[in-house]
Amino acid sequence: MEPSDATAVAQVRAGNPDAYRVLVERHSRSVFRLAFRMTGNEQDAEDLVQETFLRAYRQIGKFDGRASFSTWLYRIAANCSLDLIRVRKRRQEQQTPVNEEGEELAGAVAAADPTPDRLAFSGELKELLRPAIEHLSPMERTAFVLRHYEGMCIEEIGRALGVNTGAAKHSVFRAVQKLRRALEPALSSASS
Amino acid sequence: MKHLNQDELVLHYYGEHADPAVAQHLADCEDCRAHLESLTRVLDAMDDLEVPEPSDAYGSRVWQRLAPELAPSPARWWAGWFAPRRLVAAAAMAALLIGAFLAGKVSERRQMAGLSAPVRERILLVAVGEHLDRSQMILVELVNNESKGPVDISEEQQRAEDLIGENRLYRQAALKSGDRAMSSVLDELERVLLDIAHSPSKLDAAGLEQIRKQIEGQGILFKIRVVSANLREREVPPARGKAGTI
Ligand SMILES: [Zn+2]
Numbered sequence: 210m211e212p213s214d215a216t217a218v219a220q221v222r223a224g225n226p227d228a229y230r231v232l233v234e235r236h237s238r239s240v241f242r243l244a245f246r247m248t249g250n251e252q253d254a255e256d257l258v259q260e261t262f263l264r265a266y267r268q269i270g271k272f273d274g275r276a277s278f279s280t281w282l283y284r285i286a287a288n289c290s291l292d293l294i295r296v297r298k299r300r301q302e303q304q305t306p307v308n309e310e311g312e313e314l315a316g317a318v319a320a321a322d323p324t325p326d327r328l329a330f331s332g333e334l335k336e337l338l339r340p341a342i343e344h345l346s347p348m349e350r351t352a353f354v355l356r357h358y359e360g361m362c363i364e365e366i367g368r369a370l371g372v373n374t375g376a377a378k379h380s381v382f383r384a385v386q387k388l389r390r391a392l393e394p395a396l397s398s399a400s401s
Numbered sequence: 402m403k404h405l406n407q408d409e410l411v412l413h414y415y416g417e418h419a420d421p422a423v424a425q426h427l428a429d430c431e432d433c434r435a436h437l438e439s440l441t442r443v444l445d446a447m448d449d450l451e452v453p454e455p456s457d458a459y460g461s462r463v464w465q466r467l468a469p470e471l472a473p474s475p476a477r478w479w480a481g482w483f484a485p486r487r488l489v490a491a492a493a494m495a496a497l498l499i500g501a502f503l504a505g506k507v508s509e510r511r512q513m514a515g516l517s518a519p520v521r522e523r524i525l526l527v528a529v530g531e532h533l534d535r536s537q538m539i540l541v542e543l544v545n546n547e548s549k550g551p552v553d554i555s556e557e558q559q560r561a562e563d564l565i566g567e568n569r570l571y572r573q574a575a576l577k578s579g580d581r582a583m584s585s586v587l588d589e590l591e592r593v594l595l596d597i598a599h600s601p602s603k604l605d606a607a608g609l610e611q612i613r614k615q616i617e618g619q620g621i622l623f624k625i626r627v628v629s630a631n632l633r634e635r636e637v638p639p640a641r642g643k644a645g646t647i
Contacts, residue, residue, distance in 0.1 A: 226471040233467060234460030241459065245452045252544075256623045262467055264630060293626075297545075300538045338450045357447055362417060382408045389407075389443045396442050 211235075214278040221269055233262055236279055240286045246354045247290035249339050257293065261286040283359055284369040287351055291370070294347045334395055341391040345384050348372075352380035353388075405433045410440050470627070529571050529583075530632045536564055536590055537625050539597070540616050543609070552609055555602035561594045568594060586624045593621055 211231055212220070220228030237258055244257035265272075265285050272281055342350060351370060355361045361369065367377035405413075405426060412418040413427070414437070427433055539557050546552060572587035593616060600612060616622065 226468075229471065230464050230468075233464045237460045237463040238455045241455050242452050246450060250545075251453060252617060256626065258463055259466060259623060260626055260630065262463065263470055263627060266467075266471055296534070296538060297541060300542055334446060335449050335451060338447060342450065356415060357444065358450075362415075378408075382411055385411050385440070385444065386407065388447065389440065392443050392446060393439065396446060397439075 215274065218269065218272060218274075218278055221266070226266075229262075229266055232278065232282075236282055237262070239279070240282060243283060243286050243354065243359060244290055246342075246358055247287070247294060247350065249343065253293065257286065257289050260289050264289065280361075280365075283355070283361075287355055287369055291347055291351045294350065298347055334392075337392060337395055341388050344391070345387055346380075349380045349384040349387070352377055353384035356381050404430065405436070407436070407440065410437050413437065414441060414444055525571075525574065526632060528567075530629060532564065532567055532571060533625050533629045533632070535560070536568070536594065537622065537629070539564075540593065540622055540625075543597070544613050544616050544622070546609060546613075548609070549606050551603055551605050553603055554597070554600075554609075558598050558600075558602055561597040565591065565594050565598060583628055586621075586628050589619055589621050590625065593619065 212228070214232060214235070217228045217231045221232075240258050240261050241254050244254035244261070245251065248254055248257065261282065265282055268285070272278065276284075342353075345353060348370070352366050355366045355369065356363065363378050363381060364374050366381070367374040370377065372380075405423060409418065409423060410433070413423055418424075427437060539560055543554065543557060568587055568591045572584050572591060575584035575587060596615060597612065601608065604612070
């Protein structure tokens with residue numbers, strides 16, 4: 210029988226790096242999904258999976274067992290992803306000055322093309338989702354992914370990202386507001 | 402009760418609203434129900450965001466790549482460094498220090514001797530961290546460039562060129578202090594930077610793809626992130642990490 214997460218963690222901490230294998234094999238797919246939702250790119254997501262497990266391994270002495278291992282791991286993954294998309298964003302902004310608040314969102318999504326008509330027929334609303342997420346600020350994106358896809362509550366998101374609950378809440382709200390502005394026109398035309 | 406605002410509805414959608422008055426209001430108010438409905442449509446639509454499903458073998462592939470990294474690491478030349486990173490933003494200073502160190506100019510050595518060893522080391526680490534950040538940006542930018550037609554990479558080349566000299570100094574310093582992990586990453590990075598600097602500045606899709614393959618093939622971005630993360634780990638005392646570290 211495979212050891213539980215807690216047992217494997219204890220073995221790793223006792224100096225057996227091979228015990229980490231169980232944890233990697235058990236959780237890498239869900240870390241990949243998180244990383245992919247954050248970056249939208251398979252190569253990046255794979256790199257982030259590696260980096261997450263490496264950081265987690267090095268910090269395993271700090272894991273206090275209050276949260277589950279997977280929650281702790283997702284926190285690390287979220288922070289690794291946040292680091293990466295911040296670097297990207299900074300770089301992007303140096304190239305094309307973008308409004309901090311991402312107000313160009315609607316325009317950018319429109320540029321991703323599908324006209325409402327085409328949408329209604331082809332049902333390719335899906336194609337709008339990625340660009341809509343890409344235009345959230347790094348913090349908004351991270352908070353939204355954790356809330357919406359990982360089911361973390363806002364308080365937990367704040368703890369994970371090292372910000373207070375108010376700031377985490379604000380990031381989720383802003384994310385939803387932007388997504389709504391970007392997607393609602395297409396949605397209402399698709400359903401009418 | 403006045404109408405619910407969007408934030409309240411978002412909390413309600415995610416089941417984070419404990420206030421029973423909200424549910425009551427929704428039951429009574431058609432406007433707010435309609436508002437919630439359209440919000441729900443948007444958020445439900447987000448569930449369709451596509452994610453490739455990793456194969457069953459994915460976990461063991463990750464492990465195979467990871468396992469060699471888990472060996473106990475040798476003492477690092479930056480061990481013990483935990484001052485805020487931006488304390489000294491001094492790439493130039495560091496270059497001077499290393500330059501003096503390697504070239505051994507007596508006057509500069511004397512100047513350097515005025516600084517304590519930890520201060521010298523800290524300056525060096527800050528500079529290396531920033532150097533890695535800047536290099537990473539160039540590589541990421543090239544890897545992510547999805548243009549199909551010809552692209553002009555002369556700006557990236559100029560930046561790569563600027564980084565090569567610095568890179569060489571850091572690599573030599575790392576080598577001298579016996580940090581093989583760092584020096585080998587810097588060595589690979591140097592080769593990639595050289596290739597970028599020396600390729601034609603107008604690239605067609607195939608040329609760009611070739612550079613991209615080279616960057617990705619060596620896994621250099623990942624290696625940079627790992628050594629940078631090691632540097633950063635020593636940057637803040639572990640107690641209350643900021644966003645970006647745990
Ligand atoms: Zn109402």
